Amino acid sequence: MxxxxxxxxxxxxxxxxxxxxxxxxxxxxxxxxxxxxxxxxxxxxxxxxxxxxxxxxxxxxxxxxxxxxxxxxxxxxxxxxxxxxxxxxxxxxxxxxxxxxxxxxxxxxxxxxxxxxxxxxxxxxxxxxxxxxxMFASATSEAGSGAKLRGVRTTYRPYADGRGYVLTGEKSFVSLAGVADYYVVAARAEGTEGSGEVSHFVVAADDPGVRFGEVHSLSAMYGTSTAGMVLDAVPVPRSRLFLGVEGMSMYKLVREPHWMISGYTGAYLGIAEAVLRFTTDYVAASPRRAASPVLQRELGRMAARLGAARALVHEAGARIDSGRGTVGANAAVHAAKYIVGEVGPELAQDAVRICGSAAVNRSQPLERLLREASFASVMPAKPEECLEYLGKAALGVNLHDATAFDW
The missing domain is CATH 1.10.540.10 (Acyl-CoA dehydrogenase/oxidase, N-terminal domain)
Structure with a gap:
């Protein structure tokens, strides 16, 4: 219950x-x-x-x-x-x-x-x-290709009367499975495998042919209710084609990738904030620990690194708001994603060293935070992808060209 x-x-x-x-x-x-x-x-x-x-x-x-x-x-x-x-x-x-x-x-x-x-x-x-x-959710990831649109194998075909579409395929990691009311599903037209023309459709949870597998047993983030999704000849009216346009999803992602590659950076920043908060409270609870110059320096180092990550996340957000779609703004969100993905686990390791047994005690939130922080690198864009994007941006590569990066 x-x-x-x-x-x-x-x-x-x-x-x-x-x-x-x-x-x-x-x-x-x-x-x-x-x-x-x-x-x-x-x-x-x-x-x-x-x-x-x-x-x-x-x-x-x-x-x-x-x-x-x-x-x-x-x-x-x-x-x-x-x-x-x-x-x-x-x-x-x-x-x-x-x-x-x-x-x-x-x-x-x-x-x-x-x-x-x-x-x-x-x-x-x-x-x-x-x-x-x-509530809406995204249904993009597929086995073998993850969240990359170029690898999408889910397909759609139009009704004979042109008033809608039929979607068929499988998604591997759909968050909010069984929770959301609608799912924004990435699919390509039948016969277009390997092309960059991908569309999105809004599929209702109760549409005929939609079903979810069991929620994945994850080592962290169980509460995201993540499961596989099967689309078995799901009928979708034309009114639920995203923005009424086919084949534009890849173009949109290449120009403005911030939601796909960095929307959840704020959540991982919050997890890192929680790690520092727990560690600080742990040290403060003991006058002897709180008076230790060694632990004070440790906390200071953690706070400084978290502050730098926080500032980068805020700067990236501001640059998106003022110049959405520019290479500079896109590079900033890639940098923020990379740094938060590095800082969170590093702070978690600092917490383990400072808090000792409290870090592995399942009755304490720190044990959960340690696992949660480590999964930032699993979410797109992955660390190596962030660095590749930043390197190409520094070299002046045209990142508005869909072939310049593995989308």
Missing amino acids: ALSVPTESLTEESLPTDIEELLKLAEKTGAALAPLAADVDAGRADGHETYRILRDAGLLGLLVPREAGGAGLGFAGYSRVLAVLGAHNGAAALGFNMHNVAIGSLCESAATPLPPAADAFRSWLYDEVVRGRK
Whole structure:
């Protein structure tokens, strides 16, 4: 039975739009999520309660434009909110990020005039998120190719009457499996294997032919409810073709990769913040430890490295907000992803050395944080991919050319 956490104090008539008020809401929501983390991590709960809390807090509309009823956050503000949530419950923050990865690029198009079909799709999605409190998720990864669009084998074909499509394929790691209401599925037209023309479709959880496997037994992030997804000749109406355009997904990713490769960087920054917080509290609990110059220097070194990572994440977010799609902005999010992926595990190792047995005691949150921090390098873009992108950017390679990088 899921632990029940009262959320009356979390629900609001409308989502605040001021970043400081949103950070306060994230802190309040995070405090409600924190007690659930241990049970979900240990497999004693399925994690669905965490997403109910996030829904009830109204946070699903963080990125939706203000005129459509959301908070209208940009990438920088979102990263800050996600870090607050991640410091309380890393798995919940990562799962929540999958909702925003699925809708982020569309929310950023708010000021862009679109053709009628695309505009209708955009309005429908905003309404589903804000008024319907519907959760979206991304379904891209496949066995053997991960999240790289060029390797997608899931296919689609049009109805004979042209009013929709039929999707067939399998996805290997779908977060929010059985939790989200909709899944944004990457697929290619039948007969186009090896090309860069990939499309996205919104598939409802209850569409005929959709089914999920058992939730993967992971060594960390169990609460993301990650499982395989089978699409067995799933009918999708034309109105659920993402933005009403086929074959543009690769182009969009190459130009603006920040959601795919760095949307969850804020969550891993929050996990690193939690590691430092636990270690500091551990040292402060003993006057003898707190008075040790050696431990003071250790904490100072941890704080300085975390501060540098935090500043880079904030800078990358600001550069995306002011110059989305530029190579400089894209390089900044690759750098932030790389640094957070390095700093988190390094701080975890520092914590092990300082806290000793507390680091391996399953009754303490640090043991979970150690495992969670290490998985930043598994998420795209992987460390070597980040470095390759940064090196090519430094050399002046045209990174808007889809063949310049393994997407």
